Every structure is written in structure tokens, then in C-alpha cells.
Amino acid sequence: NLLGIVRRRAVLEALAERAEADHLKVAGIVGGDELRSMPVGIRSRRRLAWLSINIVLNIVAASVIALYEDTLSAVIALAVFLPIVSDMSGCSGNQAVAVSMRELTLGAALPRDVVRVLRKEIVVGLINGLALGVLLGIAAWAWKGNIVLSLVVGLALALNTLLAVSIGGTVPLILKRFKMDPAVASGPILTTVTDMCGFLLVLSFASAVLPRLT
Template identity: 80%
Template sequence: MNTPKEKPWSRLHEMLDRGDAADEIESLLEDLEPADMLHAVFTLTPDDQRALLSTLAPEKAASLVEDLPDTHVAELMEEMRAGDAATIVEEMTSDHRVDVLAELDAANAEAIIAELDEDEATEVRDLINYPPDQAGGLMMTEFAAYPMALSVREVVDDITADTVDYEFLTVHYIYVVVRKKKLKGVIRLRDLVFADPDQPIGRIAKPALTVSPESTLDELEQFFDEHDIAAVPVVDERGSLLGIVRRRALLEALTERAEADNLKAAGIIGGDELRSMPVLVRSKRRLAWLSINIGLNILAASIIAMYEDTLTAVIALAVFLPIVSDMSGCSGNQAVAVSMRELTLGAALPEDVMRVWRKEAIVGMINGIALGALLGIAAWAWKGNPILGLVVGAALAANTIVAVSIGGTVPLILRRLKLDPAVASGPLLTTVTDMCGFFLLLSLASLVLPMLS
């Protein structure tokens, strides 16, 4: 009988418990696919994860943590000795290094930075001041730059003579500068290899497309959509080369932003959540929103309390209350999603409230009439009362118009007020559509109560 193959994460647990040598653990991790390796790490407790990082060689640990969420790595390093954390941090690329340190509180970050080499510490302090959602916060400072007077042969010899320091050249570009830092052009490594080895690199360099450190994620996304390049140099107002933003780094940042928006929309406040985190931390992040939601639901339920007599007289109305509110909420959430997407793309601006409202109101009217007719017919067939069907259908039609109007415009209004639409749009939409749905259905029913009883 064949025994089931042991899971790699089970072996990792056992090896850490036994205190196996670092090379044996590294060998296990190297044999795993990236997805399996991450799963194996996430099945460990935070203490075991820290033990793993301390066991691995610094460069191996740095390679591992660069695939983990920055917030998670920061939480692990908060409980490590500053010196141990610094040995890992200094092996990371500059962009990932700054991303992790930016997630730490100021005291812990400074303690780790103080353990770094003086030049690296100065560089980190400069980079950490850039906002993480701008080019300055995404750029890496590892790049190849040479004076324009050097020959092709000299540059190629320099690169091939020091392959360890040039492992970061995965983007396949070198940059031509004058006076050490001012950018004059860019050369693809492929073009460099096939060029006349005796000519100066300044002759084969092409004008470089650049961005400023203040370029936003949306601007960078548009830039890379328009240009088929793997990285873009970042220059200051004097044209000095500060770093490069890789296409991969931008994609990671956009993914993180989308994930953060999804968490906020789901009511998880405070950043990434992983099941390997402490239970109390996860509970606190969820309760922050759930507690507020209690008050919002009580507010919506108060509408029902105002019409207790109507509900008592026509108990069938209770069946349709959640249908009217939920269907309208779905329509409103569609409008929220479109507005959030257009805000991200720049297709809609915070001042476009009236334009968005007009477009959404038309869609809401069409969909509201269609959905109202369907629900009205269903209510008539189910309960045998055409007036009930008319009341239910009219309430859904009107509430759908309200829902899409709110869903389409609230994200723009919140952005204009400097509030996060990802957090507040959902709660506002849910509360208003519930209240309006309950009010419309029960008030219309009250008007024709004799025909419903």
C-alpha cells in the first residue's frame, strides 16, 4: 500500500523543530515551486517564521521575504533583534527594503536603519520620505550608469567582470550619464553587445523616457501602457538620475492597492490580513467595521418600526422587504464599482458628480422598470394580489434609481472631501438603500392598505 507523500510544509515544521542545519532547510525550500514555498511559510506560526529567517543565510532570507507581503514582513521584524533584521534588510533590493521599513513604526525602523552601512542608511532615509504610491517610493537605486565617453568594450568588460553586483540587471538597460548623475540616454544591453566595441557609448545611446519622483501610480500605469519598456528612469528637476521604476514593481503596487481596496470594502480595516497573524489582531481589524455596522443597521430597522401597523395588517410585505433592499443594493454596488474604476483610470473626476448622476439615473430608470416589472409579476402570481405586485414593483423601481444614483456619485463626493471611497461608499450605499427601500415599500403599502388587506 502506498503511503501518502509528506507535504513540504510538514517537513519544514519538523526540520525547524529539530533544529536542522540551514543548508538542509535551504535545500528543501529551493526544491519547492514558489507557490508551495509561500504556502509552507504561511503554515508556520509567526515565531517559527522568525526562526526560519534567523536560520537561513541573510541573502536567502532576503529572497524569501521579498515574496511576502510587506506588512507581514514588518510584523515579523518588529519582534526580531534590530541587528538580525538589518542583516536581512541590507540584502534586499532598495525598493523592497524601503517598502518594508515604511511599514514599521518610526522607532523600530530607525533601530534597523542604524545597523546598516552608513551609505545604505543615508540612502534608505532619503527613499523612505517618498510616498509609497509615487515613483519615488517605487524606484530602486540599483542600476547601471556609465559616463558617455566610455567605450562599448569598457562597459561590457566592467559588467562581465563583476557579475555578482550586476545580478539586478534583469531589466536589460544601462544608462548613460554626464557629470556622474545627469541622464543623457539609455542603451538596451542587446544593442550594447552587438555595437562596435571601440565606439563611445554616447554614440549609441537613445533619448530616455523619464518620469518624476512625484509621478502617481495612475500616471505610471498610463506610461507603461503607452510604452513597451521594462523600466523607466526617475529623474529630478535637474535631470539627475535618481533610480528606476520596474514594470513589475508597478504591477505589484497596483495589485496591493486593489487588494487593500477590497479589504476596506469588506470592512477589514488596518491593512493586510493573513490567517497566520495573531487572532486578536485579526479580530480587532474586523470589529472596527462590524461595530459601526450595528448602528447603521439599527438606523435602517427604525424605518420598519414606524410601519408596524402596516406590517401587522399585511404580513406578506415582510417577505419582500429584503428583496427590495438587496436587489437595489446590488444595482448600487455595480454603480460604485464603475465609479471606482473610472476614478482609478482618470475617466471620472471628483467634480463630475452631475455628469455621472445623469448617466446613472438613465440606467437606473431602465433597470428599475425592468426589475420592478419582474418582481411585481412574481409577487402577483405568488400572493394572488395584483395591488401587492404593483406596490412591490414600484418600490423596487424607485429604489433602484436611488441606489444607482448614490452608488455612482458617492465615490466622487467622498474623493472630493478627501475621504477614502473604498471604505465609506459601501456602508453609505447599504444604509441608504435599505432605508429607502423599506420606506418606499411600506409607505406605498400604507396608501393602499384597504386594497391589500
């Protein structure tokens, strides 16, 4: 056995370095380390690794819009709310990812805690989803004066927010269980799912009540 003294400063520096590396991974930089003094080719390859995958994932998400082209053509206002629904729910999901990543780093959460984390995130998702949905619904009604449109976009945002925080909170733990790096893969997975589901919710709800929107 080896005995020794580990200074507090050394521990804090190690934690800071790990947090910085995780931050770079979340940004999609493979390797988790980049300085502008590095060769351009290496920096470019590290960034392109996930950017290339994101192109495919974004095409998949955008393909949902093509399925509802007629609905979107009939109600142009929906085009304004699609990015709002996907972006706001994505932000909520990223908050959940950040909390899970921090808890994994500190040992406050383990891969086996998926159910516990999911329960807690569902409660937060319901509260925040309802609040955001009401705010967006009020904005839609104030702009267009159509209560049905406000219900469509408000309900879509509420449900997508619930989905986003549920995924954002649990995906890092699931990836960790399968020996994958949650700092790298959580972001693209969350973005694709929230975009796809956000578009699907808005456009499917709108299609169901299309006569009331035109």
C-alpha cells in the same frame, strides 16, 4: 530630477496590490491589509471597527419598520418582499460603487465629475429599475394574485434601484473630494440608505393602499 526605468511588471504588481487593499477596505477591514498569520487581536479589531458602526446603521434602517408595524401586521406578505427590495437595489448600488472605484483608480473619473456620473447612473438606474420592478411585480402577482401588491413592490424596487445606483455612483467621488477613503465608507453608507429607503417605500406605498391589500 530623477530619471529611471519602471518595468511594466512592477507597475502591474503595484496596481494589483492597490486593488487588493481596496477590496479589503470595501469588505470593512480597516487598514486594507490582513493575513491570517497576523495576531488574532489585531485582526479582530480591524474587522470590528466597521462591524460595530454597521450595527448602529442597521438599527437606524430597521427603525423604519417599527413606524409601519400596523401595516406589516395587516399584510404579512410584505415581510417577504422587504429584504428582496433592499437586497436587489443594494446589489445595483454596489455595481455603481465598483465602477466609480475603478474609474477613480484609473483616473477616468475625478471628484469634480459628480454631475456627469450622476447623469449616466440615472439612465442605467431607470432602465434596470424598471426591468427589476416589472419582474418582482410579476412574481408578486403570480404568488398572491393581487395586482395592487405587485404594483407596490414593483414600484418600490424600481425607485429604490434608481436611488441606489445614483448614490453608489456618486458617493465615492464625494468622499474623495472630502479627503475620505471611499473604499471604506461607501459600502456602509449605501447599505444604510438603500435599506432604509427600500423599507420606507414599500411600507408607505402599502399604507396608502392598505384597504386594497387586505
